[in-house]
Amino acid sequence: MPDWSYHPLKKLLLNKLHAKTSREFLHKSMSTIASTPGGRSVIGFLGHMNPPRELQQNIYRTKFSSPVGLSGHIDPNMSGLNAFQELGFGFLEIGPIVLYGPSDKKEPKWEKGKLLFSNQQEKVPLKLVIKKLTRLNIRIPIIAKIDAQVTRNEWEIIVQHLTPYVDAFIGTPKQIHSYITNNRSQCLDRSFYMSFSPDELDNNNIQLIDLTQHSCIGGVVINAPRQTDGSYWYEATHAKELLTKTIKRVKALFPELIVITSGGVETPEDAFSLVRAGADLFMLTDGYVKAGPGLPKRIHERLLYEEIQPINNQNWYWSFLFGLSILIGGIIALYFAFTSIILPYDEAFIGLTKADILQVNPLILAFMSHDRMALAGTMISGGIIYIQLARHGIKYGMHWAKITFHSAAIIGFLGIFLFIGFGYFDWLHGLFWLVLLPIYYFSFREGKKIIDFPASSHGKNDRTWKLGLYGQLMFIILGFSIIVGGIVISIIGVTNVFITTDVSFLCMSPQMIDTLSNNLIPVIAHDRAGFGSALVSVGLLVLMLSLWGFRKGEHWIWNTLAIGALPAFIAGVGTHFYIGYTTFIHLLPVYFLIILYFTGLVLSYPFLRKK
Template sequence: MPDWSYHPLKKLLLDKISPKTSREFIHKSMSTIASIPGGRHIIGFLGHIKPPLEFQKEMNHMKFPSPIGLSGHIDPNLSGVNAFQELGFGFVEIGPIVLNEPKEQREPKKSESHILFSNYQEKVPLKLAIKKLTKLNIQIPILARIDEQIKRNELDIIVQHLTPFVDGFIGTNGQINSCQEDNLIGLERPFYVSLSTEEIHNKEFKMEEIIQPTCIGGIVVNAPRQTEGSYWYEATNANMCLTKTVKQVKDLYPELRLITSGGVETPEDAYALFRAGADLLMLTDGYVKAGPGLPKRIHERLLYEEVQPIKNQNWFWSFLFGLSILIGGIVALYFAFTSIILPYDETFIGLTRAEILQVNPLILSFMSHDRMALAGTMISGGILYIQLARHGIKHGMHWAKVAFHSAAIVGFLGILLFIGFGYFDWLHGLFWLFLLPIYYFSFKEGKSVKETPYSSHGKNDKAWRYGLYGQLMFIMLGFLIVVGGIVISTIGVSTVFVSTDLSFLCMTPGMLDSINENLIPVIAHDRAGFGSALVSVGLLVLMLSLWGFRKGERWIWNTLAIGALPAFIAGIGTHIYVGYTTFIHLLPVYFLVVLYLLGLVFSYPFLKKK
C-alpha cells in the first residue's frame, strides 16, 4: 500500500475505524499480496522501494539490508511481517514476547494528533510467535523484545525456544543479567539493553555496568513518552531529545552499537538521528502517520548526503529512439489528414480512395479517426521516451531505464497483432525494422545505468500531501490508458467495431464485407495498432508516475503535462474533425482528461517549486 493510496484511503476510511481494525486490514492485505506467486514483484513494481546497496551493513554477525527497522508496537500480532521486508525495512522487531496469553490487553486508541498505546499493551504469546515465524519466509534480521514484567523462569523458556527463530533479543538490564547467569545467551544471539532517555540522563545511571556483559550487542534508546491516563504517546519533542541523547552517548562510547526506537515522522528526523551517531533506528507511530513509503523516503534523504557527482551516461541512442517515434507520429498524422489510405492499402482492399468515397465517405472518415488517434499517441510516446532519455537515462537512473525498455518492448510486440485479421502493414513493418537496430544500441548503452534516486526533501509538508493526490491521479491515468489499450487491441483482433462505430458508419459488418472482404482487416489493423500504442504509452505514464515523483523534479511535471497533450488533442480533435462526437463513445477520454488536469494541479507545488 504505497503512500499515494495509503493517505487517500486513510482519510476516507482508516481514520473512521478503530486503530486495530485498520492496522490488521492493512497488514493482512500486504502480507497476503506478498505471499501469493509474484506478489513480491507486484509490491516492488508499485513502490520501487528495495533498499539501495549503499545501506547494507553488518553488525554483531547480522546483515542488515537497511538501517531502518520497524518497532513491534506497530504489528503486535505479526500480521504484516511477511510484507515488511518488501517495503524497504532492513530488520523487524517483534514483541513484547510473553509466555502465555495475558489476562488483560488493551488496543491502541487515537487522539487528534497521536496514537495512544496502553500501559497494558498488546503482547505476543510465545506459541503465536513461533507459529508465525515458522510459516514466514523472512530474509531480514528479527529482534525479539522480551516483556519487562515476565518472571525469571518464564524468561528462560522464552529465550530457549525463540533462539532458533530470531537474530537477537531486546530486554532490560535485569533480564540480561539473569540470562547471563543461566548461560542462555552467547555471542551468536546478541542481547540489546532497552533504555529510556530518562534513564540515561539519570545521575545514578552507569553505562559501564550496562554494557559490560559479553553478550551485550548494544543498547536500544526509546523515544521519550508522555502519559495520558493509562495510555502513553511519544512526546512532541521526541526527535530533538532522542538526537541529543544519542549524540551524548556516542561521544562517550563511540564503539557502542546504538539503536533508536521512535522519534521519527519525517526523513529529516531520521537523518538527524543518523548524523548524531545512531547505527540503526526503528519506526513507531511516525510510520503510521507518514505512510508505508517512509523507509524509501529516508533512504533517498540519506543518499542525498552521500551522493557524488554522477558522470553522464550514454543516452544518444535512447534519445534517437524517442525522436524516431515522434517523427513517425508526425508523418502518420500527415497521412491521416491527407490521403488517409496509402497505395498498398488500396492494393490489398482492391478499391481506390475515390471508389471508397463513392460507396460511403464515412468509411474513410472512420479510418482517418483511428489513424489520427494512433499518430497523436505516437507523438506523445516519442516525447515521453525523449524525456526519459534526457533526464533519466542520461543521469544514470535505473528506474528510468526500466520504464523506457519495458514500454519499448511492449510496443515492438504490438506488431504481432496483425495476426488477428491477417493484414500486414508494410510501412509499419519497415518502421519496425528501422527502429530495431536503434533500440538494440539503446538497450546496450543502458546496461551501465544503475543509479538509485535521491532527494533532499525531508518533510511531510502540505506540498508533499497534495503531491500524493496528484501522483494518484497520474497513476490512475496511466493504468486506465493501459486498460483502454488492451480493450481496443482486443476489439481490433476480434469484433473490430463497437455499437457507436456502426451507428456512425450507418453500416453493419456484413454490409462492409459485401463491399470488399478485405476492408474490415485494414480497419482492424488500424484499431489493433492504436491499442498497442496506447498500452505502450500508458505504461510510460504509469511508471513515470509510480517511480519519478520527488520534490522539485520539474521535468516529471513537464513531461506529463506536455507529453499527454498530443494524444488528448488527437483523441478528441479527430472525433470533432470527422463528426464522430457521440458522448458515450468519448466519455472515457473526457474522464482521462479530468484525471490529467487534476494530476497537474495537485502535483504542481510538489514537483515544480524548488
C-alpha cells in the same frame, strides 16, 4: 499500500475505525497479497521500495539492508510480518514477548490526531512467535524484544527457543545482566541490546561503562520519551530532539557502541537527524502510521542524498534516438492521416482506390483517418516520454527509468503481432519496426549497467507533499485507465472491429462494408489493433513514471506528463470533431482521462515544480 492510496483511504475510512481494526485490516491485507503467487512482485511494482545498496551495513555478522526498522508496537500480532519485508525495512522488531498469552490487554486508540498506546501493552506469546516465524519466509533480520515483566526462568526459556529464528534480543539491563552472568558461554550466539529511555540515562541509573565489559552486549536501544494520558501513552512532542541529544552523549562516551532508537521519526528529516547524531539503526513507531508505508523509501532517498558522489553521466544517446524515432514516426503517420489517409499498398490490398471508397461512402475514409490520427498522436506522446526518460532518467543512471523505458518499449514491439489479427500486414509499420530494432538493441545494451537509486533532499510531511500524493494518484489512475483502454481497443481490433457507435457513424453495417471488399475490414482492424497496442505502451509509461518518478522538485516529471500527454489528447479528441464523430458516450472515456490529467497537473504542480 503506497502513500498515494494510503492517505486517501486513511482519511475516508481508517481514521473512522478503531485503531486496532484499521491496523489489522491493513496488515492482513498486505500480508495476504505478499503470500499469493506474484504478490511480492505486485508490491514491488507499486512501490519500488528495495533499499539502495549504499545503505547496507553489517553489524555483528548480521546484514542490514537498511537502517530503517519497524517497532513491535505497530504490529504486535505479527499480522503483516510477511509484507513488511517488501516495504523497504532493513529489520523488524517483534514483541514484547511473553511465555504465555496475557490475560488482559487494551487496544491502542486514535485521539485528536494522536495514536495512543495502552500502558497494558499488547504482548505476544512465545507459541505464536514460533508459529509465525516457522511458517513465513523471512529474509531480513528479526530482533525479539522480551517483555520486562517475565521472570528469569521465563527469559531463559524464551531465549533458548527463539535463538534459531531471530538475530538479536532486546531486554532490560537487569534481565540481560542476569542472563549473561549465568550463561556466559552460551550468549555468544546472538547479540543482546539493553533498552533505555533518555530519562534513565540522564539519571545515571545505569552506568554505560558496564556495557563494554560483556562481549555479548551488542549495544543499546534508546526509546523515545513518552507522555501519559490516563492509562495510555504517546510519544513526547519533542521526542526527536531529546533522542538526538541522548545519542550524541552516548556516542561521545562510546564511539564504537551500536545505538538503536525506537520512535521519534515521523519524517525523512527526522531520520536523517538521528543518523547524523550517530544512530546506527532506528525503528519507526507511530510516525509510520501517520506518514504512511512510503516512509522507509522516502527515508532512503533522504539518507542517500547525503551519500551520493558527483554523478557520472551514463550513455543515453541510443535511448534518446529511440524516442526521437518514434516521435518522427508519429509525425509522419499524422501527415498521412491528414492527407492521403490510405497509401498505394493499402489500395492494392483492399482492391479499391481512395476515389472508389469516397464514391461509395466518404465516411469510411474519415473513420480510417480518425484511427490513424489517434495512433499518430499516441506515438508522438510516447516519443516525448521516451526522450524525457532518456535525458533525465537513464542519463543519470536511474534504475526505475530504465525499467520504465524498456518495459514499455518491449510491449510496443510485441504489438506488431496484433497488426495481422485479421490477415493484413502493414509494410510501412513493419519497415518502421525493422529500423527501430537495431536502435533499441543498442539502447538496451547501454542501459545494462544502470542500477542507481534516486535521492531526494525533501524531508517534510507538509501540505505540498500531501497534495502531490493526490496528484500522483490521479496520474496513476490515468496510466492504468489508458492501459485498460488500450487492451479493450486491441481486443476489439482483432475480434469485432466495430462497436455500436462506429456502425451508427458509418451508417453501414460490417456486412455491407464487406460487400465492398473483403479486405477493407482487415485494414481497419489493423489500425485499431495498432492503436490499442500503442495505448498500452504509452499507458505503461505514464503509470510507471507516476509510480516511481514523483519526488519533490522533479520538475521534468511534471513537464513530461504535461507536454507528453497533449498530442495524444489533442489527436484523440480533435480527430473526432474533425470528422464529425462526436457521440458523447463514445468520447466519455476520453473526457474522463482529460479530467484526471488536468486534476493531476494542478495538484502535483506545487510538489513537482517548486524547488
